[in-house]
Amino acid sequence: MTAPLLRQLPWVVLLALLALIDVQITGELDTAGRAWLVPGIVVTAALALLAQARPVAGALGAAATLVVSTGLLRAVDAETLGGLALTERGAQVIVIVAVVRRVSAVVATGLVGLVLAAGVAAKHLRPEHWSPPVGSMPEPWWSVSLSDMAMVVLPVAFGWYLRGRDRQRARTSRAAVIAVQQRERLGLARELRDVVTHQVTAMMEQARAAQERSASDPGAAVEALPVIERSGIEALAAMRHLVAALREAEPGAGRTPAPLTRTTDLAADLRAMTSAGSPPVRLTVDLAEPVADEVATSVLRLVQESVTNSRRHAEEAREILASVRTEQGHVRIEVRDDGRATRTIRRPHGGFGLVGMRERVRLLGGRFTAGRTSGGWRVVADVPLHRAER
Structure with missing residues (x-):
């Protein structure tokens, strides 16, 4: 199973359990038109999972689905329990968590408000299995229960927690990458230092040999000059590499590479x-x-x-x-x-x-x-x- 599917697994399990409870409850109560609840539940649950990767699309889709499903249920006079099915409530929670976690605060506020407004509309506009007793005062649309407050506060708080954890992980990852880059610069600089040392030493040996031979062979110095020049050019190029590698390098953490055995072949x-x-x-x-x-x-x-x-x-x-x-x-x-x-x-x-x-x-x-x-x-x-x- 791939990593994205594993990350979705807790939400899939939660939605599946809520769907089983919905099936059990509606089956026992034998509510009218209960089959018409299924399309809205399935689509809303799918959009909740989509919101993990595309939170804006998932939130907009979930809100629209709740509105459309409400209109459909009213049209066929299908009865519901408490307006929203448990699966739909769970999908709302998952969408809110994803939006708060991955979207900017301003956009998240608007999307969370939209999803909650769609849920409130569904709760008060859908036909209910139980009707209030005759003469009792209907519940006002603006009334808020503790469970309704929990539906807002807990998902938002959990989303902010995940948002902070993601930021910390990103900072840790960036710091680790920078440390590896710095370590690689220092490693390359050490290797180039050895190259420069080798080239300069070779130049010195060639110049010394030319001096020793110049007494008996005046042309020896002339023959050695192109070789010394080529070694100097190579040493200069290696020195430029060395300076570039050290320009931003500082000691960093990380695994030290295994030593290399180098020859001229x-x-x-x-x-x-x-x-x-x-x-x-x-x-x-x-x-x-x-x-x-x-x-x-x-x-x-x-x-x-x-x-x-x-x-x-x-x-x-x-x-x-x-x-x-x-x-x-x-x-x-x-x-x-x-x-x-x-x-x-x-x-x-x-x-x-x-x-x-x-x-x-x-x-x-x-x-x-x-x-x-x-x-x-x-x-x-x-x-x-x-x-x-x-």
Whole structure:
């Protein structure tokens, strides 16, 4: 059963119980035209469930149904008990809760008033099974009993409680997403720091070697200059990445990614990382263009996170397909499984794996997509091989 159906289950059970009570009571009293109550009850209950997803439409529909049902019952002179059936009262409560929970205060006030007005009209205009004794004073239309007050106060209070809880959950979720994004920026910054250190060290070694050889080979310095220039350009690009990643980053909470084992051979690193585990990974690597160190580290991290997510969350998966290839100045990472994908973006224990991957790809100037397919779950990331200057 899906999550939306599970959330509707308490309301479905409540309406079903009230409908059974209505059937029992009307059956025992044998009220005239009782069958004419059924259409209004069914439609009102359905609109109450609809209000959980579309509160405005559900409230307007419920009010209109009460009015139309009242006109129909008067036309056929069908008798009711207390004007409204218990199922209709329950549907009113559910609609009020949904409206107060999900709609702005101004709109909710109008919709709740409309639903209550339709209920009051139905209560006083429908033919009743019991008539007041001859000579007694009829109950004025504006009279309010304790049960009527409870019909207003309790649903509104419960709706406000759920509204506050939803806001708190949204704030918690936003804070968790921000923490994951900050953690990913810091992780990328640490990796880029290592790249910059490596490039600067290489430049120093090349310059020192050129100096040592210049005494015996005057052309050695000239030969070394293009290599030093290329290393400087790569170090500068990595430094820009580093500054961009640190610009808004602060220490955040969240799961620390597993350490990576990096060499200068990206294809070998990918094969070593995906060789063990279940379900097995069928890896395809096609690197027609060189991949910069700062990009290669992120490629490894994206494949690692995607494969880990598939192994952890794809039920009954038999195989994971992973592809890494370069094309038109980009490296494309694609990972998909053949299991039943039951994951969502939010994970228990601070996972938020998709949020972290999306943030990393964004920082690198790429594109990221993830979602269910007909055969499982698919993650695709396109990362530029050469970062455009900011």
